[in-house]
Amino acid sequence: MTTATATITRAFERYVDTFQSLDPKATLRHLYVPSLILDARGPQVLSSEGEAEAFLTTVMRDLAECGYARSEIAASHVHVLSETTALVR
Secondary structure (H helix, E strand, O other): OOHHHHHHHHHHHHHHHHHOOOOHHHHHOOOOOOEEEEEOOEEEEEOOHHHHHHHHHHHHHHHHHOOOOOOOOOOOOEEEOOOOOEEEO
């Protein structure tokens, strides 16, 4: 694992840990706008911090209503796309 990949993996793990709190404002610290979120509802383009917070608020409310407790990431793969962009799957 390269240093860049290790750094990206740790950042993703911190994001997941924060996301599990279901606190949109805390989770915003881990997102940069513009962002593209790919989920079951399709692509979500977040152009501002306000849009990102609204998106997270909705997602986290829906998860709480469904009894969400935590996320388990069995494996992740980092694909460095450029000096400033990576994809974590």
